[in-house]
Amino acid sequence: MFLYPAGFSFASLKSDLSKAMSQDGASQFQEVIRQELELSVKKELEKILTTASSHEFEHTKKDLDGFRKLFHRFLQEKGPSVDWGKIQRPPEDSIQPYEKIKARGLPDNISSVLNKLVVVKLNGGLGTSMGCKGPKSLIGVRNENTFLDLTVQQIEHLNKTYNTDVPLVLMNSFNTDEDTKKILQKYNHCRVKIYTFNQSRYPRINKESLLPVAKDVSYSGENTEAWYPPGHGDIYASFYNSGLLDTFIGEGKEYIFVSNIDNLGATVDLYILNHLMNPPNGKRCEFVMEVTNKTRADVKGGTLTQYEGKLRLVEIAQVPKAHVDEFKSVSKFKIFNTNNLWISLAAVKRLQEQNAIDMEIIVNAKTLDGGLNVIQLETAVGAAIKSFENSLGINVPRSRFLPVKTTSDLLLVMSNLYSLNAGSLTMSEKREFPTVPLVKLGSSFTKVQDYLRRFESIPDMLELDHLTVSGDVTFGKNVSLKGTVIIIANHGDRIDIPPGAVLENKIVSGNLRILDH
Numbered sequence: 001m002f003l004y005p006a007g008f009s010f011a012s013l014k015s016d017l018s019k020a021m022s023q024d025g026a027s028q029f030q031e032v033i034r035q036e037l038e039l040s041v042k043k044e045l046e047k048i049l050t051t052a053s054s055h056e057f058e059h060t061k062k063d064l065d066g067f068r069k070l071f072h073r074f075l076q077e078k079g080p081s082v083d084w085g086k087i088q089r090p091p092e093d094s095i096q097p098y099e100k101i102k103a104r105g106l107p108d109n110i111s112s113v114l115n116k117l118v119v120v121k122l123n124g125g126l127g128t129s130m131g132c133k134g135p136k137s138l139i140g141v142r143n144e145n146t147f148l149d150l151t152v153q154q155i156e157h158l159n160k161t162y163n164t165d166v167p168l169v170l171m172n173s174f175n176t177d178e179d180t181k182k183i184l185q186k187y188n189h190c191r192v193k194i195y196t197f198n199q200s201r202y203p204r205i206n207k208e209s210l211l212p213v214a215k216d217v218s219y220s221g222e223n224t225e226a227w228y229p230p231g232h233g234d235i236y237a238s239f240y241n242s243g244l245l246d247t248f249i250g251e252g253k254e255y256i257f258v259s260n261i262d263n264l265g266a267t268v269d270l271y272i273l274n275h276l277m278n279p280p281n282g283k284r285c286e287f288v289m290e291v292t293n294k295t296r297a298d299v300k301g302g303t304l305t306q307y308e309g310k311l312r313l314v315e316i317a318q319v320p321k322a323h324v325d326e327f328k329s330v331s332k333f334k335i336f337n338t339n340n341l342w343i344s345l346a347a348v349k350r351l352q353e354q355n356a357i358d359m360e361i362i363v364n365a366k367t368l369d370g371g372l373n374v375i376q377l378e379t380a381v382g383a384a385i386k387s388f389e390n391s392l393g394i395n396v397p398r399s400r401f402l403p404v405k406t407t408s409d410l411l412l413v414m415s416n417l418y419s420l421n422a423g424s425l426t427m428s429e430k431r432e433f434p435t436v437p438l439v440k441l442g443s444s445f446t447k448v449q450d451y452l453r454r455f456e457s458i459p460d461m462l463e464l465d466h467l468t469v470s471g472d473v474t475f476g477k478n479v480s481l482k483g484t485v486i487i488i489a490n491h492g493d494r495i496d497i498p499p500g501a502v503l504e505n506k507i508v509s510g511n512l513r514i515l516d517h
Contacts, residue, residue, distance in 0.1 A: 034075050037075065037210060038068075040211060041205075041211060041212065044211055048060075048214055048215070051215075051216035051217050052217045056217060059198075062241050063200045063201050066200050066234075067200070067202040067377075070202070070377050070379070071377065074377055082307065082312075084320055086307055087314065088307070089306065090304055090311060091306060094304075094306070095304060095392075095395055096393070096394050096395070097395050098394055098397060101271050101275045104274065104275065113270075113277045114270070115164050115252070116253055116255060116277060117256075117273060118166070118167055118169060118248050118255070119155055119168050119256070119257050120169045120171060120235070120239075120257065120259075121137075121168065121170050121171070121258075121260070122235070122258065122259070122260050122381075123135065123170040123171055123172050123173075123261045124171060124172060124173030124175065124199055124232070125137075125173075125175075125176070125262070127139050127448075130410075130446070130447065131446060131447025131448055132448055132449075134179045135179050135180050136176075137151075137262070138179065138183060141410060141413055142413060142418075142420055147261050147262055147264070147404075148180075149423070150420075150423040151168065151423065152192055152194070152423070153422055153423025154423035155268070155423075156192050156423075157422035157423060158268055160191055167248075169244065170194070170195070171197060171199055171239070172196050172198050173198065174198060174201045174219060174229065175229065177198055180196065184196075195244055197239060199229050199230070199232075199238045200229065200230055200234050201229065202229075202230045202377070204226055204227065204228055205375055205377075206372065206374060207374055212226070213225075213226045214226035228376045230376065230378050231362060231378030231380055231381075232381040233378065233379025234379065235258065235381050236348055236352055236357050236384065237352065237357075245345060245349055245352075249346065249349065254277070254344065254345055254346070255276055255277075255344055255345065258341045258342075258381060259339060259340045262403055262405065263338070263402060263403045264402040264403075264404060264413055264425050265338075265399050265400040266400065266401075266402075269396075269400070272288065272290070272342060272394060273342070275394075276288060283390055284344070285344075285391060286343070286388040286390055287342070287344070287385050287390075288342040288394055289311075289313070289337055289338075289340075289392075289393050289394070290341070290396045290401075291304055291337055291338060291393045292335060292336065292395065292398050292401050293335055294334055297438075299330065300316050302314060302315040302336060302382065303337070304335060304337065305333075311385055311386065311391045311392075311393065312386045313380070313383050315362070318360060338396065338400060339381070341381060343388070344388070347388055347389070358386065358387050359379040360379070360380075360383050361378070361379060362379065362380065363378075364378055398434075399427060402425065406441075407445050407446060407448060408440055408441045409439075410448070411439055411458065411461075412437070412439055416462055417436070417461050417464075431462050431463075437461060437464040437467060438465070438466045439467045440467070440468045440469070441467075442469055444472055453474075456475060456477045456499070457477045457478060459479040459480060460480040463481075463482040463483065465483055465484050466483075466484040466486075467481055467484075468487070468488075469488075471493065471495070472489045473487050473489050473495045473497070474494075474497065475497045476497055476498050476500070477499045477500070478500050479498075479500070479501050480501070480502045480503070482502070482503070482505070483504050483505035486506075486509075487503075487507075487508045487509075488507075488509045489511070490511075493510060494511065495510075
């Protein structure tokens with residue numbers, strides 16, 4: 001056992017010792033320290049496991065075992081996970097244009113192809129960034145329909161239209177599971193079988209000591225912030241551990257379509273599914289990633305590259321600082337990952353059983369409410385692409401990437417820019433150009449409740465290019481916005497846009513208050 005001096009930090013030691021690797025004996029010393037730390041963490045985890053009840057024990061053990069493996073890898077890794085010199089543009093045939101996939105048409109037996117599919121939605125996130133409590137998927141986004149409502153409507157429409165049995169699977173987190181399960185009862189009469197499983201629950205670790213913050217398995221009271229869901233890369237292990245993977249393989253299912261539940265463009269695409277099931281060269285893909293062309297707003301998005309002979313997803317966090325601008329270049333890296341993924345069930349089973357799914361570790365630093373600095377180790381689902389055989393990127397239209405992360409996004413999808421049919425949003429035919437307007441709503445609109453209070457009705461935005469709103473601004477009924485509209489209420493001022501107003505290429509500032517009389 002070692003004694004450590006006051007002010008000692010394992011986190012700084014890890015980086016210091018990485019630098020010292022060239023010195024004689026440093027690597028041996030580093031290995032001893034690593035082993036010490038792993039032993040300390042193992043003991044802490046064993047203590048936590050002893051507090052689990054009999055019905056919690058098995059899944060808690062799986063979670064803590066998964067965390068230990070991830071922590072072990074975290075201690076082993078040195079420096080950036082990619083060597084920039086090895087990054088190449090992907091070969092032409094490794095990213096296919098969607099138009100080429102669509103041009104093949106659909107077979108007569110599309111129903112039997114659809115019956116091989118399972119739809120999985122990533123449903124672990126809370127609505128806190130939009131000022132809402134509970135799961136984000138339960139926020140109303142269109143005609144009082146929630147993200148979850150729209151998802152169920154889409155799949156029910158497929159099943160009714162093609163007389164199929166495509167199930168919906170929700171990957172919940174411990175943050176969303178209870179509330180989601182309560183709401184699922186309302187879909188009992190829908191023609192969609194709905195399944196759920198939980199992603200893992202891992203302990204946050206103290207940034208200085210690198211030991212778990214949690215002292216027992218509970219996640220209430222003092223322990224509320226001690227646990228976290230470790231990113232959507234956890235889907236492979238959690239899906240496998242839940243037993244659902246084997247169940248679906250037993251039912252003859254072959255592919256999962258995975259996407260974020262807040263991406264309203266991520267609907268089942270029959271042309272992509274047909275390409276998977278009936279590949280033109282006879283060789284099936286195990287993993288397909290939908291990518292789309294970057295705009296200036298997407299420069300931070302992960303991109304597909306060729307790395308050591310395989311397709312590899314590279315995220316901005318993995319890029320050495322000296323090359324960040326090059327990574328953001330729209331001309332060199334033209335596409336980014338939408339996180340719409342089509343993955344072979346048999347391949348997931350094989351790789352999971354071989355312990356061969358390799359995903360880079362994302363180290364996410366957080367400060368808890370009490371001021372404690374912690375880190376959480378995460379992985380991303382798309383990073384596993386390099387572990388699968390015969391992977392492919394498909395460059396899809398921008399319409400398949402319609403995420404709702406902010407109230408600015410919410411304004412777009414609630415407006416007449418989109419029409420809603422069977423749970424799917426499509427750009428209105430009345431809009432003359434296919435691009436989406438740029439909308440930036442200020443901090444007064446951040447929370448959904450405040451945002452809704454500031455619009456008596458959603459403005460007509462069919463001819464809008466750009467909208468910026470800042471400060472205390474409200475909109476009356478039947479407002480029409482066209483071209484570029486900038487509305488800025490200075491601090492202490494308020495601007496009320498009157499009912500029926502038409503603003504075209506206008507800047508509105510100062511104080512405009514409409515008083516009832």
